[in-house]
Amino acid sequence: MSDPVRIRATVAEGVTQVRLMATHPMETGRRRLPEGALVAAHYITDLTVLHNDRVVLQARFGPSVSRDPYLVFSFAGGAPGETVSVSWRDNRGDQRSDSVTIR
Amino acid sequence: MDHSRRLALKTGGRLGVVAWLASAGVLPVSAATIPQVFSIHGVDAVMQALGASGAHESAAVEIAAAEIVENGAMVSVEVASRLPGTRQMALLVDQNPTTLAAVFDLPEGTSPRIQTRIKMAKTSHVIAVVEAEGGFFLARREIKIVQGGCG
Numbered sequence: 001m002s003d004p005v006r007i008r009a010t011v012a013e014g015v016t017q018v019r020l021m022a023t024h025p026m027e028t029g030r031r032r033l034p035e036g037a038l039v040a041a042h043y044i045t046d047l048t049v050l051h052n053d054r055v056v057l058q059a060r061f062g063p064s065v066s067r068d069p070y071l072v073f074s075f076a077g078g079a080p081g082e083t084v085s086v087s088w089r090d091n092r093g094d095q096r097s098d099s100v101t102i103r
Numbered sequence: 104m105d106h107s108r109r110l111a112l113k114t115g116g117r118l119g120v121v122a123w124l125a126s127a128g129v130l131p132v133s134a135a136t137i138p139q140v141f142s143i144h145g146v147d148a149v150m151q152a153l154g155a156s157g158a159h160e161s162a163a164v165e166i167a168a169a170e171i172v173e174n175g176a177m178v179s180v181e182v183a184s185r186l187p188g189t190r191q192m193a194l195l196v197d198q199n200p201t202t203l204a205a206v207f208d209l210p211e212g213t214s215p216r217i218q219t220r221i222k223m224a225k226t227s228h229v230i231a232v233v234e235a236e237g238g239f240f241l242a243r244r245e246i247k248i249v250q251g252g253c254g
Binding site: 015026030045054055056057058059060061062063064065066067070071072073074075076077 | 137138141176177178181196199200201202203204205206207208209210212213214216217218219220221222223252253
């Protein structure tokens with residue numbers, strides 16, 4: 001099981017800023033181990049951010065996104081106590097979903 | 104002909120058809136075709152597949168990043184658009200083995216400003232393609248990489 005997505009959501013003047021970091025190796029499939037063997041491609045392909053039940057960001061990634069994908073963005077609305085959740089799926093079909101309360 | 108080769112040919116053929124349809128403007132770029140766009144190599148071909156071939160450079164699209172980055176494995180990049188109706192932003196790296204890095208769909212209410220971190224194999228141009236009211240626009244910025252990070 002992968003590690004939880006670290007999420008911070010803070011609201012100020014009617015705008016909620018979301019910072020998130022998903023723990024993921026984001027292997028391109030081109031990296032070689034010291035012995036020469038290729039490391040198989042393993043990367044997040046889809047990441048969705050919801051505010052309560054509404055989609056506020058839909059991201060699609062290729063293997064050029066860095067290890068432990070990191071995003072910062074903002075959306076209008078949000079109030080302390082409401083929920084921001086992040087879910088992702090990778091090229092192997094693994095997925096996870098985590099949420100945080102807006103502060 | 105062995106099985107894996109047949110599968111590769113089949114998959115390859117399908118990708119080709121998708122790219123051709125997209126480039127002919129027959130196929131709108133939907134969520135279903137985006138995964139294929141990631142496997143297309145080269146800025147022009149990716150732009151075509153995104154439906155953004157005719158994109159004009161716009162000063163209203165900005166890429167904020169350091170001029171020189173030590174480690175290409177983690178290049179911090181921020182894309183911002185001041186164009187009304189910005190609904191999609193894509194990030195491309197022209198010298199990477201995988202040209203398209205990320206595509207962001209922005210529903211109404213989400214600010215057209217996203218910060219993320221990408222890998223860069225070597226010094227090259229990062230291109231931000233923005234879909235807004237009135238079509239596609241882009242910005243380009245060179246980032247110098249001391250040590251490549253595409254492993």
